[in-house]
Amino acid sequence: MAANHPPVDRRARRKAATRAKLLEAAQAVFARQGIDATRINEITEEADVGFGSFYNHFESKDAVVAALVEDTVGAIGVAINAATASLDDPAEVVSAAHRTLVRWAAEDPEFGWLLVRLEATHDLATSALRSYAVRDIKRGLDSARFDVVDPDLALAATGGALLGVVKLVLRGHALEDAATRHAAGVLRLLGVPAGEAERVAARPLPAVTVAGRDD
Amino acid sequence: MAANHPPVDRRARRKAATRAKLLEAAQAVFARQGIDATRINEITEEADVGFGSFYNHFESKDAVVAALVEDTVGAIGVAINAATASLDDPAEVVSAAHRTLVRWAAEDPEFGWLLVRLEATHDLATSALRSYAVRDIKRGLDSARFDVVDPDLALAATGGALLGVVKLVLRGHALEDAATRHAAGVLRLLGVPAGEAERVAARPLPAVTVAGRDD
Numbered sequence: 001m002a003a004n005h006p007p008v009d010r011r012a013r014r015k016a017a018t019r020a021k022l023l024e025a026a027q028a029v030f031a032r033q034g035i036d037a038t039r040i041n042e043i044t045e046e047a048d049v050g051f052g053s054f055y056n057h058f059e060s061k062d063a064v065v066a067a068l069v070e071d072t073v074g075a076i077g078v079a080i081n082a083a084t085a086s087l088d089d090p091a092e093v094v095s096a097a098h099r100t101l102v103r104w105a106a107e108d109p110e111f112g113w114l115l116v117r118l119e120a121t122h123d124l125a126t127s128a129l130r131s132y133a134v135r136d137i138k139r140g141l142d143s144a145r146f147d148v149v150d151p152d153l154a155l156a157a158t159g160g161a162l163l164g165v166v167k168l169v170l171r172g173h174a175l176e177d178a179a180t181r182h183a184a185g186v187l188r189l190l191g192v193p194a195g196e197a198e199r200v201a202a203r204p205l206p207a208v209t210v211a212g213r214d215d
Numbered sequence: 216m217a218a219n220h221p222p223v224d225r226r227a228r229r230k231a232a233t234r235a236k237l238l239e240a241a242q243a244v245f246a247r248q249g250i251d252a253t254r255i256n257e258i259t260e261e262a263d264v265g266f267g268s269f270y271n272h273f274e275s276k277d278a279v280v281a282a283l284v285e286d287t288v289g290a291i292g293v294a295i296n297a298a299t300a301s302l303d304d305p306a307e308v309v310s311a312a313h314r315t316l317v318r319w320a321a322e323d324p325e326f327g328w329l330l331v332r333l334e335a336t337h338d339l340a341t342s343a344l345r346s347y348a349v350r351d352i353k354r355g356l357d358s359a360r361f362d363v364v365d366p367d368l369a370l371a372a373t374g375g376a377l378l379g380v381v382k383l384v385l386r387g388h389a390l391e392d393a394a395t396r397h398a399a400g401v402l403r404l405l406g407v408p409a410g411e412a413e414r415v416a417a418r419p420l421p422a423v424t425v426a427g428r429d430d
Contacts, residue, residue: 036252147409150396156383157376157400164375165368173367181365185372189404194362 019057021047023071026064031113035065069118072111073128076104079210081132090140091192091200095183097132098162099201100208102179105166112170119163133159140190147191158186234272236262238286241279246328250280284333287326288343290425291319296347298423305355306407310398310416312347313377315423317394320381327385334378348374355405362406373401 025047029038040061044051058064080100084093105112133155140146148154165182169175180201187197240262244253255276259266273279295315299308320327348370355361363369380397384390395416402412 034249034251036249148396148400150393152388153380153383153393153396154400156379156388157397158379160375160377160379160382161372161404162375164371164373164378167375168368168371173371178365178368181363181368182372185363185369185404188406189376189400191403191409193408194406 015056018047018049018053021049022054022057023064023068025049027068027072027110027114030065030068030117031110034117035061065118068114069128072114073118075210076101076208077129077132079208083206083208087206089145089200090136090143091145091187091190091197092203094133094136094140094158094190095187095201095203096206096208097129097136098158098183098186099179099205101162102165102169102182103175106169106175106179109170112166116163116167116170119159130155137190145192154190158189161186161189230271233262233264233268236264237269237272238279238283240264242283242287242325242329245280245283245332246325249332250276280333283329284343287329288333291316291423292344292347294423294425298421302421304360304415305351305358306360306402306405306412306415307418309348309351309355309373309405310402310418311421311423312344312351313373313398313401314394314416314420316377317380317384317397318390321384321390321394324385327381331378331382331385334374345370352405360407369405373404376401376404 022043026038026043029042029046038061040054041051043061043064044054058067080097083100084096087093087096101115105115134151137146137148137151137154141148141151146154161182165178169178184194184197184201187200188194192200237258241253241258244257244261253276255269256266258276258279259269273282295312298315299311302308302311316330320330349366352361352363352366352369356363356366361369376397380393384393399409399412399416402415403409407415
């Protein structure tokens with residue numbers, strides 16, 4: 001099939017494939033042992049790629065982290081954003097985002113641990129999702145759906161709550177109902193009355209599709 | 216002063232002093248570069264203690280982490296518990312605990328970062344405070360002050376929210392009002408109506424005194 005492509009394309013494709021292998025390997029090693037404790041040769045060994053070729057793709061370990069966040073968490077943010085674009089209620093958008101992230105972390109523990117570890121040490125996980133979260137909280141405040149005095153504080157608290165729940169689920173707490181109950185808790189924290197928060201969190205979850213993910 | 220003590224006491228005191236130096240050094244190095252990336256010789260160098268004598272006090276780096284958590288976070292838990300023992304309202308106890316922890320993390324950033332890093336990778340910070348938090352949430356549910364279906368989930372969410380807010384404050388967000396607003400958010404998440412949550416979070420904070428801390 002590839003034989004019809006000119007060589008320049010083949011080289012580009014091969015380069016992209018190696019980069020993808022390195023990113024996948026880095027994600028696996030980071031999830032296993034943490035970012036701080038990972039050395040570049042452990043990434044190249046996991047990827048079955050020569051040590052030197054790492055530097056054809058990335059300047060440093062931090063560059064891998066940044067690319068991983070952009071590729072993984074960023075893509076998820078884009079996908080959730082697209083799936084919730086038709087929802088008028090900012091509370092429902094926030095609920096759908098939290099429910100989707102909890103579900104994905106549970107169904108793909110490697111992604112879940114990456115989210116937890118990135119956030120703790122690099123604070124990059126939130127930066128990729130942050131612009132959406134900031135916008136959603138602002139929309140909720142503008143429409144008086146939410147009621148908080150300090151949106152930055154509310155963002156930090158709800159993001160932290162998400163990571164706490166993701167960790168709980170990764171450590172074996174049943175996913176069943178956890179995502180929905182967590183979303184209701186987040187809405188309460190943002191000022192939605194308890195009963196209403198539960199009703200919004202129980203609405204049908206829009207299907208979210210991310211390029212390169214099979215769920 | 217010490218000359219009147221028999222030699223065995225002097226040895227015991229010297230041993231305790233070295234152990235304390237190693238713990239203090241470990242806390243500083245962990246806060247600076249993370250637990251995973253820290254090697255034992257970096258702790259002994261920071262403490263200005265011979266590498267070999269480390270093993271007279273601790274079996275491993277993990278043993279240092281455990282001792283540090285017990286000494287630091289455990290002592291804070293005991294102190295908050297003592298300071299709030301006379302409060303009848305479980306919501307006020309939860310609020311006082313969260314407010315105190317946010318304030319201390321802000322006033323002692325080394326402690327704050329230790330809390331954040333320990334929680335992310337070792338999940339020990341919550342285990343030292345966990346028994347109090349579990350009891351307080353249970354008391355709130357038994358008295359119908361709180362309203363959550365899954366106490367474990369609520370514990371994970373409120374603990375995560377605390378760490379998110381601690382990080383925000385460590386990164387420079389004004390402490391002023393943050394501790395109180397965070398506590399109100401936690402009470403809302405636990406099912407306390409918004410206005411009532413704010414009133415409880417604004418009650419005078421009991422003075423909490425920890426052995427070895429000067430605030």
